Amino acid sequence: MSENRHSNPRLTPVLALAPILFLIGLLACSVYLFGADSSYGANQIALVLATCVAALVGHRTGISWRQAQEGIITGIGVGLGPTLILLSVGMLIGTWILSGTVPAMIYYGVQILNPGIFYAASALICAIVAISIGSSWTVAGTLGIGLMGIAGSFDLSPAITAGAIISGAYFGDKLSPMSDTTNLAAAATGVDLFDHIRHMLWTTVPSFLIALTIFSLIGSSDAATPQEIEALQSSLKVEFDIGVHLLLPLLLMLTLVYKRFPAYPSIVISALAGAVFALLFQPDVVVKLAGGDGDLSRPFALFKGVWISLFNGYVSDSGNEFLDALLSKGGMSSMLNTVWLIICALGFGGVLERTGILNYLLTQALRGVKSTGSLITTTVGTCISANILAADQFIAVALPGRMYKDEYEKHGLSRLNLSRTLEDSATLTSALIPWNTCGAYMSATLGVATFSYAPYAFFNLLCPVIAIIYGFASVAQKPLEENEPGLVPVAE
Secondary structure, eight states: OOSSOOOOTTOOHHHHHHHHHHHHHHHHHHHHHHGGGTTTTHHHHHHHHHHHHHHHHHHHTTOOHHHHHHHHHHHHHHTHHHHHHHHHHHHHHHHHHHTTHHHHHHHHHHHHSOGGGHHHHHHHHHHHHHHHHOOHHHHHHTHHHHHHHHHHHHTOOHHHHHHHHHHHHHHHHHHOTTOHHHHHHHHHHTOOHHHHHHHHHHHHHHHHHHHHHHHHHSOOTTOOOHHHHHHHHHHHHHHSOOOGGGGHHHHHHHHHHHTTOOHHHHHHHHHHHHHHHHHHHOHHHHHHHTTSSTTSOHHHHHHHHHHHHHHHOBOOOSSOHHHHHHHOBOSGGGGHHHHHHHHHHHHHHHHHHHTTHHHHHHHHHGGGOOSHHHHHHHHHHHHHHHHHHHOOHHHHHHHHHHHHHHHHHHTTBOHHHHHHHHIIIIIHHGGGSTTSHHHHHHHHHHTSOHHHHGGGOHHHHHHHHHHHHHHHHTOSOOBOOTTOTTOOOOOO
C-alpha cells in the first residue's frame, strides 16, 4: 500500500462507517457461531464480504471497480513479504523438529530454566535477543518455538508463555536500531533514529519492568514435577539423538539476522541447515517419517522424509501422547490458513485506503483534539484502528505518522513525541489483532490463538496506556524547539 493518502470528498459519515459496521457485525456472528474456530474460514468470509461493501461505497462515491481492485491488489502486495516469511517459518519448524534442534532446545531448556521464573525469564531472554537482531518475528520463530516446547514440558500455560515471548520480543524490537518499525517511525515523522530510541525509553522501560514483575508473580504451582520432566527427557532421547551440536542451526539463524541478512533467505537457509542436520544426525527418524524404507532405496527414503518435513511438518509417533502433541507440527502447509486470513484482511485494508474511507476516518479523529493528552490519545486510537482496519503494522505507523506530524507542531510538541506514540501503539498492538499480519504470524508460529495470548502480552497492553497517562500528566513530552537537533525533512 502506498504512503499516498487517498481522499474522497463525496464520502459521508454513514457511507464511511458502513463497511466497518458491517464487518464488526459479521465478526461478532462469526465468533458467536464458530467460537475458537472462527479464524479457520468464517472470519475470512466476513472480510471478503466487507471488502465488497467497501467497494460498493466506493462505486457510490465515484470510485470505479477497477480503482477499487487496484487498491485491493496493492493492499495484498504489502503482505507478500510477510507471507513468504510465514511460509518459510513453517518449513523451518518442520526441519528443526526433524533434525532434533527443537527437541534439543526443550531438553536443555528444562534443565536450565526454573518453572517458578519461567515466564519472566522467557520475556527477558527474548528481549535481549530481539535488541541484538531487531526482529520480533525472528525471535518468535526461533527461540519462541523452543520456549513454547519447554513450557509444554513444564505443563505451564501456553497462552501466558506466548504473552511473555511476545512481550520480550516486541520490547527488544522496539529499542533496536536494526528494527524495521523503529526506522519507519523515525522516517515517517522526520526525526533522528537514535533520538527516537532514547525518547522511547520513557514509556518502554517502565512498561517492560511492570510486565516482568507481573510475570514473576504469576504462580506455577501446577508445573510438572521433576520426575515428569525426567520422563520427558528420556522420551526425547529415545526418539532423537540429542546433543548440543543440534543447536547450531539456531546459532546460524541468529547470526544471519544479526549480520543484517534478509529475513526470508535467512529462514530458508536455516530450514535447509535443519534438513542437513536431520540427514546427518537423525537418519532413522527421517526414514520413519517417510514411511520406512518400503520400496524406496534408503537415499530416496531420506530425501522423501526431509521433503515431507518441509511441506507437511513433523509427525511424532512415539506412543507418548504428550510428546506426540508437542512435536507434531510445522511444515509450509500449517501456515496456509494464516496466509488466507492475511490476504483477505489486507485486501479489505487496501480497498478502504483506495476509496478514501481510511483517510476520512483518520481525519475525523483529529476534530476533537484540544490538549496534549487528547492528541496522544487520538494518536493511540488512530494507530490501533489502522491496525484493525488496514491489518498491517507498517501502514498503522506510516499513515498516522505522516498525517499527525503537523498537528504535534501546532501544539508546540516535538515530533519525537509522535514517533514514540506511533511505536507505543501501532507497533505493539499489531500482535494483538488476529487478522493483522503480526497477530496472524504470532498465532501461527507459537500455536496459540491471538485472543488467548493477548490478555497476557502485558508489555504490549501497558505501553499504550502509559503513553496516554504521560500525555494527560504532561510527563516526558518534549517541547518543540526551533531548529530542533535531529529533525530531518520528510518527503511528501
